Amino acid sequence: xxxxxxxxxxxxxxxxxxxxxxxxxxxxxxxxxxxxxxxxxxxxxxxxxxxxxxxxxxxxxxxxxxxxxxxxxxxxxxxxxxxxxxxxxxxxxxxxxxxxxxxxxxxxxxxxxxxxxxxxxxxxxxxxxxxxxxxxxxxxxxxxxxxxxxxxxxxxxxxxxxxxxxxxxxxxxxxxxxxxxxxxxxxxxxxxxxxxxxxxxxxxxxxxxxxxxxxxxxxxxxxxxxxxxxxxxxxxxxxxxxxxxxxxxxxxxxxxxxxxxxxxxxxxxxxxxxxxxxxxxxxxxxxxxxxxxxxxxxxxxxxxxxxxxxxxxxxxxxxxxxxxxxxxxxxxxxxxxxxxxxxxxxxxxxxxxxxxxxxxxxxxx
Amino acid sequence: xxxxxxxxxxxxxxxxxxxxxxxxxxxxxxxxxxxxxxxxxxxxxxxxxxxxxxxxxxxxxxxxxxxxxxxxxxxxxxxxxxxxxxxxxxxxxxxxxxxxxxxxxxxxxxxxxxxxxxxxxxxxxxxxxxxxxxxxxxxxxxxxxxxxxxxxxxxxxxxxxxxxxxxxxxxxxxxxxxxxxxxxxxxxxxxxxxxxxxxxxxxxxxxxxxxxxxxxxxxxxxxxxxxxxxxxxxxxxxxxxxxxxxxxxxxxxxxxxxxxxxxxxxxxxxxxxxxxxxxxxxxxxxxxxxxxxxxxxxxxxxxxxxxxxxxxxxxxxxxxxxxxxxxxxxxxxxxxxxxxxxxxxxxxxxxxxxxxxxxxxxxxx
Numbered sequence: 200x201x202x203x204x205x206x207x208x209x210x211x212x213x214x215x216x217x218x219x220x221x222x223x224x225x226x227x228x229x230x231x232x233x234x235x236x237x238x239x240x241x242x243x244x245x246x247x248x249x250x251x252x253x254x255x256x257x258x259x260x261x262x263x264x265x266x267x268x269x270x271x272x273x274x275x276x277x278x279x280x281x282x283x284x285x286x287x288x289x290x291x292x293x294x295x296x297x298x299x300x301x302x303x304x305x306x307x308x309x310x311x312x313x314x315x316x317x318x319x320x321x322x323x324x325x326x327x328x329x330x331x332x333x334x335x336x337x338x339x340x341x342x343x344x345x346x347x348x349x350x351x352x353x354x355x356x357x358x359x360x361x362x363x364x365x366x367x368x369x370x371x372x373x374x375x376x377x378x379x380x381x382x383x384x385x386x387x388x389x390x391x392x393x394x395x396x397x398x399x400x401x402x403x404x405x406x407x408x409x410x411x412x413x414x415x416x417x418x419x420x421x422x423x424x425x426x427x428x429x430x431x432x433x434x435x436x437x438x439x440x441x442x443x444x445x446x447x448x449x450x451x452x453x454x455x456x457x458x459x460x461x462x463x464x465x466x467x468x469x470x471x472x473x474x475x476x477x478x479x480x481x482x483x484x485x486x487x488x489x490x491x492x493x494x495x496x497x498x499x500x501x502x503x504x505x506x507x508x509x510x511x512x513x514x515x516x517x518x519x520x521x522x523x524x525x526x527x528x529x530x531x532x533x534x535x536x537x538x539x540x541x542x543x544x545x546x547x548x549x550x551x552x553x554x555x556x557x558x559x560x561x562x563x564x
Numbered sequence: 565x566x567x568x569x570x571x572x573x574x575x576x577x578x579x580x581x582x583x584x585x586x587x588x589x590x591x592x593x594x595x596x597x598x599x600x601x602x603x604x605x606x607x608x609x610x611x612x613x614x615x616x617x618x619x620x621x622x623x624x625x626x627x628x629x630x631x632x633x634x635x636x637x638x639x640x641x642x643x644x645x646x647x648x649x650x651x652x653x654x655x656x657x658x659x660x661x662x663x664x665x666x667x668x669x670x671x672x673x674x675x676x677x678x679x680x681x682x683x684x685x686x687x688x689x690x691x692x693x694x695x696x697x698x699x700x701x702x703x704x705x706x707x708x709x710x711x712x713x714x715x716x717x718x719x720x721x722x723x724x725x726x727x728x729x730x731x732x733x734x735x736x737x738x739x740x741x742x743x744x745x746x747x748x749x750x751x752x753x754x755x756x757x758x759x760x761x762x763x764x765x766x767x768x769x770x771x772x773x774x775x776x777x778x779x780x781x782x783x784x785x786x787x788x789x790x791x792x793x794x795x796x797x798x799x800x801x802x803x804x805x806x807x808x809x810x811x812x813x814x815x816x817x818x819x820x821x822x823x824x825x826x827x828x829x830x831x832x833x834x835x836x837x838x839x840x841x842x843x844x845x846x847x848x849x850x851x852x853x854x855x856x857x858x859x860x861x862x863x864x865x866x867x868x869x870x871x872x873x874x875x876x877x878x879x880x881x882x883x884x885x886x887x888x889x890x891x892x893x894x895x896x897x898x899x900x901x902x903x904x905x906x907x908x909x910x911x912x913x914x915x916x917x918x919x920x921x922x923x924x925x926x927x928x929x
Contacts, residue, residue, distance in 0.1 A: 352791075459796065466794070466799070
């Protein structure tokens with residue numbers, strides 16, 4: 200008996216969502232276990248030409264607004280009706296900005312197939328005082344589906360141009376291994392190397408916490424401290440990402456931080472990326488112009504994830520009495536709000552006398 | 565009873581040796597367990613002024629040739645007589661280019677104090693077919709002393725200017741922990757954060773293998789592939805560094821690669837550094853100008869460690885039948901010798917079909 204073919208829907212059609220649809224669509228054509236068609240839910244908008252975005256995508260096979268110049272594959276079908284887009288799919292790829300996720304999930308309650316599986320590509324969940332609000336958990340709990348995550352050093356436009364990169368799929372339990380392998384099959388191409396690890400929280404937290412480190416790296420750039428110092432800050436940042444994740448979720452594995460979602464995404468974000476860029480400008484202005492101001496000027500309406508995440512992480516650290524254990528995370532926040540000068544990023548030893556001991560002594564570091 | 569004070573001699577007075585003497589000299593003044601004076605063996609040479617290098621150092625307190633503009637500390641005493649320089653010291657810091665190490669050790673046999681301890685700061689040991697020839701082992705075996713290593717993201721000139729950076733001390737056995745802590749004390753300052761790990765081979769191998777990865781990163785730069793791809797190559801490189809080290813020395817620890825000697829040194833080397841730079845030029849020239857040619861033109865007589873290390877590593881891999889397990893290391897070598905084009909660095913999947921499986925399946929990865 201031939202098993203039923205899987206049907207895939209991508210929920211979201213921004214820059215990264217469109218690239219995800221392209222990757223997937225190239226694989227569903229090749230793999231016999233998937234229906235060729237990839238449905239992509241499009242938040243409908245009218246283009247300056249008067250045409251609707253979904254219609255343009257279906258006519259031109261391009262997302263002219265969010266990924267112009269790239270053919271998505273003829274088997275990608277844009278659908279502006281959320282419920283219609285998901286109703287036949289058993290594999291759902293969530294890739295909308297995180298602030299819309301809860302609203303979208305609410306609209307989908309009771310509308311999915313019973314055997315539906317989900318994966319989240321959305322980075323930047325919120326870290327609340329009582330702990331992080333994982334997007335994979337939100338999807339799981341609201342929709343009653345199993346939810347994996349896919350994270351990594353993934354600059355959408357570079358992947359769209361088929362430049363080599365990697366990604367990590369995180370899954371929760373032993374029994375989800377098979378599903379994770381199916382997601383790997385669906386995303387993996389010759390220029391996009393995907394591997395799976397059993398550590399959904401670790402993978403997802405990497406995607407959020409790296410932005411705090413990128414602020415630190417940007418400050419070092421703005422202070423003209425050189426590559427030595429920048430590398431040190433990135434390393435300390437990676438260590439704090441690991442320690443923070445493991446304190447919140449003891450199941451988080453060290454090895455996850457060697458994956459694309461860990462060290463590679465951190466590197467990409469600290470080399471390019473808007474958090475790094477604004478932090479560099481912040482330091483060059485001696486902290487005299489606020490992040491809000493620089494963000495408005497430099498990012499054309501995009502928001503700076505790192506500053507708000509640093510604040511959220513700080514709240515958790517303070518609430519739990521862990522501030523001293525995380526000199527980098529806490530210093531980044533204190534610089535962002537103007538309590539410390541930008542140069543404090545490389546003056547740990549004065550502010551946190553325990554700093555050099557932490558590395559050697561605390562078990563989880 | 566007060567324990568006897570330790571006496572330190574730095575064997576070597578190049579760029580990094582001079583910075584090491586400066587770091588140490590600032591600490592011996594503060595720490596009561598050390599004699600203030602730090603002796604530094606200088607390979608004597610005549611300066612264009614006619615004065616001897618050692619005399620100039622002792623007169624000006626600067627190494628005008630290898631670290632101009634930086635005061636070493638009045639308690640640094642340059643000594644051109646190798647045997648005289650070491651005879652009273654119980655702590656010996658070896659920091660000469662690796663090709664001179666064996667000759668220096670031979671001259672020191674039987675000349676050291678019975679209680680002498682050593683540390684090596686020299687990167688770039690050779691990897692012979694039968695395995696790496698560790699410099700710490702060379703020193704240990706030739707001189708009958710215990711030998712630690714200190715490695716990390718250490719660009720000497722940046723440390724000389726007291727810009728924040730980090731380093732890792734590697735020690736061999738449980739019983740050496742106390743000695744390692746003493747080395748940490750001797751090097752650690754507010755801008756140079758040192759920590760110790762029990763993994764001498766892991767720490768030392770990092771310092772050599774990163775240069776092979778830096779060739780890969782430079783090729784990516786020269787191909788204008790972007791940060792995504794560069795981060796992926798660095799991550800895969802780190803993974804191969806770890807796997808190679810663990811196959812050769814099962815005692816090597818994963819955690820070592822999170823230390824300054826691991827991920828941070830890799831980042832520094834792949835951002836700046838001469839291996840990266842020449843590899844970028846090599847790729848921009850489409851591989852048509854050899855590394856030898858570019859090296860001669862770009863490096864003013866300095867040698868490109870990465871190319872020869874890649875060859876040495878390749879020999880080991882071939883000899884042991886491991887080539888397929890290390891697609892990055894082997895591809896770098898094959899590009900260096902012109903067997904593959906520069907673009908092969910991002911075309912693993914074609915050359916090594918097992919590539920994407922390796923990450924998930926092989927135990928040591």
